[in-house]
Amino acid sequence: MTTEESPAAEDIIICRDVHKWFGSFHALRGITTSVSAGEVVVVIGPSGSGKSTFIRTINRLEHHQRGQIIVDGFEMTDDVRNIDAIRREVGMVFQSFNLFPHLTVMRNITLAPTKVRHTPMADAEDAAMELLERVGIPEQADKYPGELSGGQQQRVAIARALAMQPKIMLFDEPTSALDPEMIKEVLEVMQELAASQMTIVAVTHELGFAREVSDRIVMFDEGQIVEDLPPDDFFNNPRHERVRHFLSQIL
Amino acid sequence: MASASQVAEPVLPPRSEVGVAGWARENLFGSWYSGILTVVSAAAVVLAIWFGLRWTLMSANWDVVGIIGGRFIIGGYNTDQACPGNDCFWRPQAALLMVTALLGMLWVVAAGGVVKRVAIAAAAAAALSAFLPYSMERMGLDVRLLLLANVPALAIGWALARYTPLGTGRWVAVYGVVVFLLTIILLRGSSDISFAAGPLRLHIPMPDLLRPVPTLYWGGLTLNLLLAVAGIAMSLPLGIALALGRRSHLPVVKILCVIFIEVFRGVPLITILFMSQHLVPLAFPENFPRNSLFSAGVMITLFSSAYMAENIRGGLQSLHPGQAEAARALGLAGWQTTLFISLPQAVRNVIPTIVGQFISLFKDTSLVYIIGMVDIVEIGRTFILGNPEYRVSTKEVFIFISIVFWAFTYGMSYVSRQLERTLGVGER
Ligand SMILES: Nc1ncnc2c1ncn2[C@@H]1O[C@H](COP(=O)(O)OP(=O)(O)OP(=O)(O)O)[C@@H](O)[C@H]1O
Numbered sequence: 077m078t079t080e081e082s083p084a085a086e087d088i089i090i091c092r093d094v095h096k097w098f099g100s101f102h103a104l105r106g107i108t109t110s111v112s113a114g115e116v117v118v119v120i121g122p123s124g125s126g127k128s129t130f131i132r133t134i135n136r137l138e139h140h141q142r143g144q145i146i147v148d149g150f151e152m153t154d155d156v157r158n159i160d161a162i163r164r165e166v167g168m169v170f171q172s173f174n175l176f177p178h179l180t181v182m183r184n185i186t187l188a189p190t191k192v193r194h195t196p197m198a199d200a201e202d203a204a205m206e207l208l209e210r211v212g213i214p215e216q217a218d219k220y221p222g223e224l225s226g227g228q229q230q231r232v233a234i235a236r237a238l239a240m241q242p243k244i245m246l247f248d249e250p251t252s253a254l255d256p257e258m259i260k261e262v263l264e265v266m267q268e269l270a271a272s273q274m275t276i277v278a279v280t281h282e283l284g285f286a287r288e289v290s291d292r293i294v295m296f297d298e299g300q301i302v303e304d305l306p307p308d309d310f311f312n313n314p315r316h317e318r319v320r321h322f323l324s325q326i327l
Numbered sequence: 328m329a330s331a332s333q334v335a336e337p338v339l340p341p342r343s344e345v346g347v348a349g350w351a352r353e354n355l356f357g358s359w360y361s362g363i364l365t366v367v368s369a370a371a372v373v374l375a376i377w378f379g380l381r382w383t384l385m386s387a388n389w390d391v392v393g394i395i396g397g398r399f400i401i402g403g404y405n406t407d408q409a410c411p412g413n414d415c416f417w418r419p420q421a422a423l424l425m426v427t428a429l430l431g432m433l434w435v436v437a438a439g440g441v442v443k444r445v446a447i448a449a450a451a452a453a454a455l456s457a458f459l460p461y462s463m464e465r466m467g468l469d470v471r472l473l474l475l476a477n478v479p480a481l482a483i484g485w486a487l488a489r490y491t492p493l494g495t496g497r498w499v500a501v502y503g504v505v506v507f508l509l510t511i512i513l514l515r516g517s518s519d520i521s522f523a524a525g526p527l528r529l530h531i532p533m534p535d536l537l538r539p540v541p542t543l544y545w546g547g548l549t550l551n552l553l554l555a556v557a558g559i560a561m562s563l564p565l566g567i568a569l570a571l572g573r574r575s576h577l578p579v580v581k582i583l584c585v586i587f588i589e590v591f592r593g594v595p596l597i598t599i600l601f602m603s604q605h606l607v608p609l610a611f612p613e614n615f616p617r618n619s620l621f622s623a624g625v626m627i628t629l630f631s632s633a634y635m636a637e638n639i640r641g642g643l644q645s646l647h648p649g650q651a652e653a654a655r656a657l658g659l660a661g662w663q664t665t666l667f668i669s670l671p672q673a674v675r676n677v678i679p680t681i682v683g684q685f686i687s688l689f690k691d692t693s694l695v696y697i698i699g700m701v702d703i704v705e706i707g708r709t710f711i712l713g714n715p716e717y718r719v720s721t722k723e724v725f726i727f728i729s730i731v732f733w734a735f736t737y738g739m740s741y742v743s744r745q746l747e748r749t750l751g752v753g754e755r
């Protein structure tokens with residue numbers, strides 16, 4: 077798909093030479109890449125290579141110190157209006173779910189639409205119910221997060237992010253905190269999302285998902301992108317020795 | 328093929344682990360040292376109860392409590408100096424009726440049986456005291472009827488909340504504030520209001536029943552409760568504001584909050600109260616009436632809110648950073664994240680500490696005796712000092728006062744435990 081350097085018009089995320097330091101530690105060292113609308117990009121790489129840092133800069137949970145990030149036409153600057161506009165377009169799912177434990181599943185999902193988009197409560201609840209059906213747990217609406225299994229919590233977290241009707245979904249290792257049988261139920265939801273033309277950037281070590289669902293696999297190492305290929309090429313003839321080494325370690 | 332009924336056959340635990348004997352064997356006599364501890368402490372408890380009961384029933388002379396009587400509740404409010412004519416007793420009683428009605432409303436609004444039990448207990452205690460075996464000269468029919476009226480007051484409050492649109496948390500909160508202000512106005516009373524501006528002349532006569540009673544004479548348990556309620560209601564929001572200020576990114580706000588908190592936590596409340604009459608008026612215009620009750624209330628509130636701020640800050644710090652991140656990622660603004668996500672969880676996590684703070688604030692209200700206010704403890708002390716023939720009954724007086732304090736603080740911690748349970752702290 078779109079892997080050429082010059083960003084095409086439909087590129088919804090554009091990163092140009094993005095740098096990020098934590099104190100004196102150089103965590104992102106010149107990331108240049110772009111994601112077009114409807115594309116599914118899987119990010120892999122060894123621990124500490126900057127994968128989380130990278131996707132967190134896309135909705136400014138981390139701010140970059142050099143380079144340019146443009147999301148859906150908004151450039152990521154210190155301008156609060158831009159940040160708010162971008163966060164409304166970008167949904168995020170975390171490894172540790174981060175559901176709000178003091179609110180019911182229903183309220184977890186309706187909070188942002190009613191407070192940020194000012195959707196009337198009744199409409200927000202109807203939409204939430206539809207989303208819960210989509211992720212397969214409508215019967216859990218009135219429970220609290222602590223009463224659900226990990227897989228169910230993560231599906232609520234996906235529904236919560238989708239309730240803001242984002243154009244882009246970011247996933248940071250959404251299945252690494254889950255037991256094997258629950259991983260499947262979350263991956264199925266992600267697969268269905270990908271099929272619905274959602275733009276997805278997902279950090280995951282689920283290579284099956286990467287092989288079947290993604291359009292591109294991007295590998296990070298020491299704060300840089302070392303490989304960026306469609307899944308077939310990535311697994312069968314990677315250009316870099318480091319990719320082969322990494323694959324041999326996790327396969 | 329194993330039949331389902333066979334599998335479902337219940338298996339009982341070993342006999343030794345059930346029943347009273349099983350429980351005692353496991354928990355009281357689990358080992359030789361826990362056996363010894365059990366025997367020794369059981370002996371101590373039995374002895375304490377024996378001597379306690381013997382003293383309470385045989386040697387103690389509770390007459391003195393009856394003699395002080397209503398003074399414990401309202402102090403010198405209805406005395407000749409405060410209220411010539413001694414017809415001001417109905418005002419604190421009317422305030423109590425409003426509070427009882429408020430409890431009736433809370434019973435409906437607050438889910439769970441806690442408030443219901445507290446409301447019934449309060450109304451019952453008030454109504455039952457109408458039957459105290461005083462002579463009719465000492466405790467007139469009017470006083471007794473007003474006390475009995477707490478039962479219908481509870482019912483009216485309940486019905487208002489149940490059958491009218493006033494039964495929402497918001498309206499009850501408004502009514503609560505109104506009750507507090509009305510209580511102050513009612514207790515204070517007023518002389519005739521005269522108003523003249525040019526040709527406009529206004530003269531509103533006040534009935535004798537509402538003659539002013541200087542706050543100097545407000546006393547007894549009423550004084551403790553007024554200070555405690557005002558302090559509790561104000562120190563929670565103030566503490567929250569200070570805690571948020573201390574975490575602010577604006578250096579000026581942060582430094583001011585830190586200074587405030589550290590100063591008030593670093594000085595004993597007694598010292599602050601001593602200074603209150605001189606410091607608080609500085610913050611108000613020259614002609615603002617000087618009032619030691621008001622000054623004391625302000626200082627107790629500020630003192631308590633400094634501690635409250637640190638409790639809340641502890642709650643905020645215990646939150647997983649992922650909570651705020653998830654809220655921000657959803658597009659909630661910073662203040663929305665604080666209001667809807669961080670604060671509710673932080674406050675919920677520290678309910679026991681907050682209630683502990685409320686309890687100590689309530690007990691600390693007795694310290695106002697050092698600026699000449701006569702709270703319930705001071706009532707007891709001055710009575711003993713002024714009536715040497717009752718010096719032998721000092722113990723009884725202070726044990727009675729302790730029981731009153733204990734009843735209120737126990738009520739507070741009971742409500743807090745039930746609140747924690749309904750909010751499911753530690754489970755979710
Ligand atoms: N808030 C922070 N302060 C300081 N250093 C940080 C911070 N967050 C991340 N780092 C460092 O930045 C580097 C990249 O971290 P990042 O979390 O992006 O790695 P990752 O690729 O997601 O790793 P993992 O697979 O373990 O999640 C790591 O060396 C990490 O220690």
Ligand SMILES: [Mg+2]
Nearest residue numbers: 127128129249
């Ligand atoms: Mg990571």
